[in-house]
Amino acid sequence: MSQFEITKKNKVVRGAKRATYDEQKIYDILDAGFLCHVAFNINNQPFMIPTAYGRRGDLLYIHGSVKSRTIKNIAKGVPVCLAVTHLDGLVLARSAFHHSVNYRSVIIYGTAVEVTERSDKNDALYCITENILKGRWEETRKPNDKELDITGVLAIKIESASAKVRMGGPVDDQEDYDLDIWAGHLPLNTCFGKPVSDEKLKNGIEISPSVEKKLC
């Protein structure tokens, strides 16, 4: 079982019993999502953006316009911190103090390398697109050279990482279990609703298989 080295940077200080540094568990949490937040500094001012990602091995790909502040600054090789958080529910204790949430959360530390070759960019965009909606890439009109040239793609190598996971019901103080207060947990579910076809859709075009597979 491979795990990330525990250092001062990635060590989970609080709630250590909920922490893991196991590589596969961290990858599983990453692969369950496609939206991350990426933080970086410019002159000691933190900046952050939400963006889509795809993973291949220990690389996370993100993309944006070549003109974007994030892409331009991160491409310089500055340290970045990347977070992926799945909120799984509310934990409702008898005491206000012991309220919590259920979650699966990963924090990644790394530096970015700009992906410059068109074929590598295309491959990274495939990885991101397929992570958002498996099977979609093959259904679409692929990027042309002009589109690849105006898209900035970054590969962030996962140098250090940690995860935290909380599941299940509340834990109250012993003396509070006798209180007449409802306690438990409330799962939070996300699911896709009914697809809305583009108003300019040609007649006779069926919903694509990649979308069909996502419907509840």
Place this chain on the structure above:
Amino acid sequence: MSQFEITKKNKVVRGAKRATYDEQKIYDILDAGFLCHVAFNINNQPFMIPTAYGRRGDLLYIHGSVKSRTIKNIAKGVPVCLAVTHLDGLVLARSAFHHSVNYRSVIIYGTAVEVTERSDKNDALYCITENILKGRWEETRKPNDKELDITGVLAIKIESASAKVRMGGPVDDQEDYDLDIWAGHLPLNTCFGKPVSDEKLKNGIEISPSVEKKLC
């Protein structure tokens, strides 16, 4: 209509037509959520955590253990960047390039002040708890002095902010509308599932009103 001053820091560089600096629109996006990501620096290394928040006016409250790295470091008054992101759906274009997501996203810049008085801490925790689940505070056993003393509470003043919103279907290149590819958008819904009562719940305790109101 009050809006945040547009400066170099909060100016949305890319997708500017999706941007807003309007105070009420930014507050509406904040009030629609309770999970944020907070980024800060230590020695030019960005750190980030996901955490719950509550808003009162131009203050955002967050909390954690007084021993946590985040609370200890942010309490020193360092600049922070805070993000709240609602993912509303997938936007599926005919071309891979024009794929997107629908979202409501806010980025906040500010500095934190530590809340130290017990009554002020209690009030901030009320604000956070009620933002997570309206009506829950009154149902619970309130924090005692010991609990307040080991809880670190920070008030982040919103000094600068911007929001971005994307809604609706895809926009494709003119020549792509003739392709036989399904295009449209796929709404993403989040809703609470069936409440799970704590296994140690006393007999005869009904699910509380705050929870009942949240059920789909």
